[in-house]
Amino acid sequence: MAFDSLSQKLQNVFKNLRSKGRLTEDDVKAALKEVKMALLEADVNFKVVKQFTKAVQERAIGSDVMNGLNPGQMVIKIVNEEMVKLMGSETTEIALRPGQQITVIMMVGLQGAGKTTTTAKIAGKLKQKGKKPLLAACDVYRPAAIEQLKINGEKQEVEVFSMGDKNKPVNIAKAAVEHAAKNGNQVVILDTAGRLHVDEDMMDELIEIKENVDVAQTILVVDAMTGQDAVNVAGTFDEKIGIDGVVLTKLDGDTRGGAALSIRAVTGKPILYVGMGEKLSDLEQFYPDRMASRILGMGDVLTLIEKAQSEIDIDEEKAKDMQQRLKKADFTFDDYLLSMEQMKKMGGLGNILGMLPGLGGGKMPDIDEGEAEKNMARTTAIIYSMTKKERSNPSLLNPSRKHRIAKGAGVDISEVNRLVKQFEQAKKMMKQMPGLMGGRGRGGKMGKFKFPF
Template identity: 60%
Template sequence: MAFEGLADRLQSTIKKMTGKGKVSEQDVKEMAREVRLALLEADVNFKVVKDFVKKIKERSVGAEVMDSLTPGQQVIKIVKEELALLMGGEQSKIKVADRPPTVIMMVGLQGAGKTTTSGKLANLLRKKHNRKPLLVACDVYRPAAIDQLETVGKQLGIPVFSQGTEKKPVDIAKEAIAHAKEEHLDYVIVDTAGRLHIDENLMGELTEIKTEINPDEIFLVVDAMTGQDAVNVAETFDQTLDVTGVVLTKLDGDTRGGAALSIRAVTDKPIKFAGMGEKLDELEAFHPERMASRILGMGDVLTLIEKAQENIDEKKAKELEQKMRSASFTFDDFLDQMEQVKSMGPLDEILGMLPGANKMKGLKNVQIDEKQLVHVEAIIQSMTKKERQDPSVMNASRKKRIAKGSGRPIAEVNRLLKQFDEMKKMMKQMSGMQGGKKGKKKKGLNFPFM
C-alpha cells in the first residue's frame, strides 16, 4: 500500500482519539506531536509539516470539536480533511484541447519511470476514456529508450511515432503532432529525454520543445521513493517549464513515500496520476480525498467499485449469483470468477481498499501469496470437463492424475475439493436464509474464493 510506514504511524495515533467522549487541549497537543513525528519520519518537507500540524491544532481545539457530541471522531475527520487538502483537495483532470489532438509533454529525470508511465497513460486514456493516443519517442540520446517505448506500444497495441536518433527532438515532436492530426488521433504523448541529473542542455531542449509544440499539459514524472529529492526536482522543473501536473511513480512502495505529500504544497501543482505498480494497467487518476482515506485506514470504496466495474462482467456476475443460490456452480465458474477478480489488481491491494480491513482480525499485515492462486488454477485446469462440472465423480485414480498434471501433491487436490464442496453447502444455506418469508435478496458481487 502507498505510504505504508506513514499510514501505520498515523493510524495508531488517531486510534487513541476514537471514541473519546471528551477531548482536552492536552490530547490534541499529544496527537499533533505524534502526527508531526510521523510526517517528518516519512520525509515530508519540514515547513509543510509545520503548517499542517498548526492547522490541525487550531481546528481541533475550536468550537466545532469541543462542543461536538463525538469530539474524537471530529478530530479524525479534521486530520483526514487536512491531509486531503495537503495533496490538493480534489481530483485534477487533464486539460483537453479545444481541437484534437491534446498534446501532453512528459518530462523528468532518467530512472523516474517516464517512458513506462507514458505507455501507462496512453493505455489509461484508451481503456477508460475510449480515446486514440499516439506515443512519441523523443529521447534520441538513448536508443534503448526508443526501443522501450516501441515495445510498450506493441504490447498495448498503441501506435508509436519514432524517427530514430538522428533528428532533433523538437522536429520529431512537431511531425508527430501533424501525423496525429492526419490520422484523427485524440492525444499525443511526447516522451522527452531525461538525464541522471538536471543540467542546462536538458532544460534548454525541453524549453525549445515546449515553445514549438505549445503542449496542453506538461507532466513531471517523479519517483515517489526518492524522498526529499523528489520535491527539489519538482521545484527546479517547475521554475523552468511551469509544469501543469505531477505523476508519481512507485507509490506502491512504502519507503519515504511521504515526500510525495510535499510536492503539491511546495510547487502548488496538482498530482494528476499515481503509478501503483509495475504493470502497464497500474496507473490511477490521483484522488486526494481517497488517498487520505487509504492512509488513515478508512478504505477506498469508490476506487474499489471503479475497479470492479471495469473488470467484472456484470452479466456473468448475475449468472454466477443464480448458480450459487442453487448450488449449481462449477469449477469452470470458479475459475472464471477468479480471473475477473485477479484482473482488478493484487489481492492485498484490494483488501486494503476495504474500510477497516487493517483492523480486522487476521487481515492486519496480511501477505497474500498469489502463487497459491496459480496452484489452484493448475489443479482445476488439470481436470477433465466432466470433473469440473461434477466433482462428485472424483476417485483415487482421477485425483492422482490431476495431482500429476498440475504438479501439486494429492493432499492439495483433496483440500481444494473439500473447500469447494463446503463452500457450495454454505452458499446453499445462505441462499435459504436470504429467500425466507420476506424474500429479501442480498445484492452485490460474490467472490467465492476470498
C-alpha cells in the same frame, strides 16, 4: 505497499483517541505530536507538516469538538479533511483542447522514474475515453527508449511516431504534430529524454521544444520512492520550464509516501495520476479524498469497484447467470478459476485487501504475496488436472479421483483435499453473503465483481 508504516502509526494514534470518552486540550496536542512524528518519518516536507498539524489543532481545540458526543471521531474527521485539502481537494484531469484541436502533452522527468512506461499508460487512458492519441519518440539518447515506446504503444494499440535517434527532439516533435494533423490524432504525447539529474542541456532541450511546438500540457513524472527528492525535482522543473501536473510512479513499492502528501502543497501543482504497478493498466486517477482514506486506514472501495469494472470484462448475461448460481451456492471450479483470474488482473490479494476498510495500512503483516501467488498457481494446476465433469460437479471427487488429480498437478493429495474443503466452505459463505457476491448495492456497481474466497 506505500503508506503502510504511516497508516499503522496514524491508526494507533486514532485508536487511543477513540478509547477516551472525553478529550482534553492536552490529549489533542499529544495526539498531534505523534501525528507530526509519523508524517516526518514518512518523509513529508517539514513545512507542510508544521502547517498541517497547526490547521488540525486550531480546528480540533474548539468547544464543538471537545464537548461533542464523540470527540475522538471528530478529530479523526478533521485530520481526514485537512489531509484531503493538503493533496488538492479537487481531482484534476489532463486538460484537453476542445473538438478536433490537437492537444500536445510533453512528458518530462529524470531517467529511471518510469516516464516512457507512464507515457504509454496515459495514452491508454485517453484511448479509453475515445481519443486517438499519437505517441512521439523524442528520447534519442537512452538506448532502447524508442523500442520500449514502440512495444508499449503496440500493447496499448496506440500509434508511435518515430524518426530514429539521429534527429533533434524538437524536429521529431514538430513532425509528430504535422503527422497528427494529417491522420486525425487529437492528442500527441511527447516522450522526452530524462537525465540522471537535472542539467542545463536537458532543460534547454525542453525549452526549445516548447518554443517551437504549441505544448498544451507539461506533465512531470517523478518516482515516489525518492521522497523529498521528488518534491525538489518538481520544484526545479516548474521553475525552469513550467509544469501543469505530476504523475507519481512506484507508489505500490516500499515508499514512505511523503511525496504524495507534499508535492501539491510545495509546488501548487496537482497530482494527476499515480502508478501502482508494472502493468500498463496500473495507472490510477489521483483522488485526494480516496488517497486520504487509504492513508488513514479507511479503505478505498470506490477505486476497487472502478478497478473491477475496468479490468474485468465479463458478458452481462454470463455475469447475471453467475450471480444467480452464487446465491444458490451452485458455482463450480470453473467459476473459482475465473475469480482467481479476476483477482490477478486487479493486482493480487494484497492490493484488493489494502483498499478495503480496516484492512489496509499494515493490518495484514502475515500476508506473503509471493507465497499467495504460488498457492494460486498450485490451485490452478489442481483444477486443470480435473476433468470437465469434475470441475462442473465437485461431488464426483472421490478418493481415487483425488489421487489422480494430485498426481497430474504434481502435488500431495492433502493439497487437493484442502482445496476441496476450502471450495465447500466458500460455497457456504457465498450462500450467506449474496449482497457481497453480486448484489445490487449502490446502483449495482459490484455486479460483475466476485471474490475468490
